[in-house]
Amino acid sequence: MHHRAAATAVVPPKLEVREVGVSFATRNGRFDALAGVSMRVAENELVAIVGGSGCGKSTLLKVIGGLLPATTGAVLVDGRAIEGPGADRGMVFQSYSLYPWLSVYENVAFGLRLRGASEAAIKERVEHHLAIVSLYERRNASPHELSGGMKQRVAIARALANEPSLLLLDEPFGALDAQTRARMQEFLLDLWGRTRMTMLIITHDIEEAVFLSNRVYLMKGPPGRIVTERTIDLPAQREGGVKFSPRFNELRRELLAHLTG
Ligand SMILES: Nc1ncnc2c1ncn2[C@@H]1O[C@H](COP(=O)(O)OP(=O)(O)OP(=O)(O)O)[C@@H](O)[C@H]1O
Numbered sequence: 648m649h650h651r652a653a654a655t656a657v658v659p660p661k662l663e664v665r666e667v668g669v670s671f672a673t674r675n676g677r678f679d680a681l682a683g684v685s686m687r688v689a690e691n692e693l694v695a696i697v698g699g700s701g702c703g704k705s706t707l708l709k710v711i712g713g714l715l716p717a718t719t720g721a722v723l724v725d726g727r728a729i730e731g732p733g734a735d736r737g738m739v740f741q742s743y744s745l746y747p748w749l750s751v752y753e754n755v756a757f758g759l760r761l762r763g764a765s766e767a768a769i770k771e772r773v774e775h776h777l778a779i780v781s782l783y784e785r786r787n788a789s790p791h792e793l794s795g796g797m798k799q800r801v802a803i804a805r806a807l808a809n810e811p812s813l814l815l816l817d818e819p820f821g822a823l824d825a826q827t828r829a830r831m832q833e834f835l836l837d838l839w840g841r842t843r844m845t846m847l848i849i850t851h852d853i854e855e856a857v858f859l860s861n862r863v864y865l866m867k868g869p870p871g872r873i874v875t876e877r878t879i880d881l882p883a884q885r886e887g888g889v890k891f892s893p894r895f896n897e898l899r900r901e902l903l904a905h906l907t908g
Pocket of ligand 1: 671672673678680698699700701702703704705706707851869
């Protein structure tokens with residue numbers, strides 16, 4: 648027993664954000680976008696960060712992705728401090744960052760080509776991940792021929808094709824209409840159920856955070872900081888109907904009270 652406790656204690660979380668602060672030099676002096684942000688994501692967890700506009704969510708995700716250096720503090724992946732972007736972290740943004748001149752297939756292949764994978768390996772990986780997002784049939788299409796939801800599924804397939812150990816999603820469904828957004832939420836939950844990929848999703852939508860995640864961090868700012876953390880004790884297998892359950896509404900109301908209080 649004693650032995651086991653010691654062994655589990657040394658396994659670091661997939662992601663640890665440790666006392667991260669970010670300050671920008673602006674025309675009006677120093678602006679603190681983040682102050683003392685600490686959070687964790689365990690392996691196979693789907694965690695959401697929810698907060699209002701301008702509270703620093705995107706800044707935090709950029710720091711975790713290695714696209715922006717932290718002014719203070721550190722970001723650790725598997726216990727090691729990051730020093731920039733890396734293939735271990737896949738990113739998906741709100742606006743479809745697809746290359747419009749490339750086919751769906753070539754968009755997903757892009758990172759693999761950069762890394763010099765063989766044609767056979769690329770084909771296998773691209774086809775596999777296009778099948779995962781149900782877009783294999785559209786592999787030769789051009790991004791402009793796809794709906795918003797399909798484009799985001801291509802962006803997710805592209806991130807997954809690089810086989811990251813952590814998927815970072817910044818308001819991935821923010822640009823979609825309500826119906827497509829609801830379908831994409833179910834798609835993401837289903838994807839998580841099938842792959843158990845460790846995911847961190849940023850959203851300003853409390854309902855989306857509660858519906859999707861195992862755990863929610865609530866952020867306020869500026870300066871951006873975590874104000875509370877909540878485990879979402881809803882059934883692991885969720886469908887749209889759970890949004891009408893009393894427990895869902897309790898969690899939603901509780902978080903809303905924190906955000907507005
Ligand atoms: N490069 C920068 N220089 C100065 N200020 C910045 C910079 N980047 C972000 N900020 C400021 O930091 C704050 C947080 O921005 P951030 O984009 O992280 O918020 P957010 O929570 O993602 O908001 P939204 O949901 O509206 O995208 C904002 O006030 C923003 O103006």
